[in-house]
Amino acid sequence: MKKLFTNLTFWVLTAIVCGILLGHYNPEFALHTLFEKGFKQNLVISEFEIKNTFSEFLSSIFISTVKLFINPIIFLTITLGIISMGDLKKVGKVGAKALLYFEVVTTVALIIGVVVANIIRPGDGVVTDNIKGGDISKYTKNATEFSWMKFFWDNVTLQVLVVAIVLGIVLSNYSGRQKVVDFLAPISKKVFWALHKVMLFAPIGAFGGMAFTIAKYGIKTLLPLAKLMGTVYTTMAIFVFVVLYFILRYYKISLWSFLRFIREELLIVLGTSSSEAALPSLMEKLEKMGCSKSVVGLVVPAGYSFNLDGTTIYLSMAVIFLAQVFNVHLDLQQMLTIIGILMVTSKGAAGVTGSGFIVLASTLTALKVIPVEGLALLLGVDRFMSEARAITNFIGNGVATIWISNNENEFDRNKMELAFAHVADFEDIVKDNLKNE
DSSP: OOHHHHHHHHHHHHHHHHHHHHHOHHHHHTTOBBBBBHHHTTOOOSSSOOOOOOOHHHHHHHHHHHHHHHHHHHHHHHHHHHHOOOOOOHHHHHHHHHHHHHHHHHHHHHHHHHHHHHHHHHTOOOOOOGGGOOOOOHHHTTOOOOOOHHHHHHHHHHHHHHHHHHHHHHTTOOTTHHHHHHHHHHHHHHHHHHHHHHTTHHHHHHHHHHHHHHHHTTTTGGSSTTHHHHHHHHHEEEEIIIIIIHHTTTTOHHHHHHHTTHHHHHHHHHHHHGGGGGHHHHHHHHHHHHHHHHHHHHHHHHHHHHHOOHHHHHHHHHHHHHHTTTTTOOOOOHHHHHHHHHHGGGGGGSSSHHHHHHHHHHHHHHHHHSOOOGHHHHHHHHHHHHHHHHHHHHHHHHHHHOOOOOOOOOOOOHHHHHHHHHHHHHHHHHHHHHOOO
């Protein structure tokens, strides 16, 4: 029982359940105002996105704290990884292969989303008068034409990625690079040590995030759009357990074993609705699983910007859903146009809060056949679908890193077997304890 009660997975799962119960049975407390308006304005904590409710504050303060580690970890991991890789041609090869992989897999995700939405047709029969819409003005006013330059300047993670790659390449040709490595390596260890301490508070973040979601939106808000939610979750499950399964199967790696290995991170993503909350931990676990530091450092940060499988599926299905709601018939040419537009604009749905809706707004504006005002229908249930998006994005980036590591012969299967065996041993201990109880 001691191993059970000292395991982070147990506490995160418990926190999620408690958050759901609090949000459902005592929403007033979960949405209790934490800061008065005047006091909140006087706070000098620019790094944190302080919320004015008790539960959302707990979630946002945890996510914001973890975000502080993302860029330092990416910078240190990539810089040290490139220096250790030595061969700069290999760096370019891994980067190019990663981008090609991202484009192929996200295109598959797009097509799956469009096909399933047209088969199940979740938008048929939806009566818009019975659904409480939201204010979409802040999204539509930013729905400008997609710009790669704007995408780059809005995405700090991508900027850090580029700087780290350039610095790593420069240092690889520097004769005194070992001194730099000796300086950065201990810093990297201390950053990960500090991250481990912060992750102990993950149950608090998961509790707050789930309590806020249930309290603010309520279970009843799901009913009018339950078919859409069910379709989205089913489609993402198909993508994970079919497409990603066969991608790993190519190198004889068990998807289920990988999911068990990262179960703590998956629960954190589920509770906080943010893949960022577990991104640094994923990078560390992929290294423990056998992926080389250099591949992890290149693929995971790049994937966070270019390999958003879950978001891509959701965007494609949302467009088709709204077309069905407003009885807009889309022919084959328009379907292909949707896929083509989203292949570009979906890459911008990362790193900026609310960017998913901005991408949707810009896509609908470009199509000029579906009312942009339809986005108001999605605001109420978007939070409930964000968990599926975040988890699918998270798993997708992990699978991409494993596949590319194997493809580049930068994967240690002995490490993987030890990591998976450790998880199995722990599960056996838990089962034995429960039986004894």
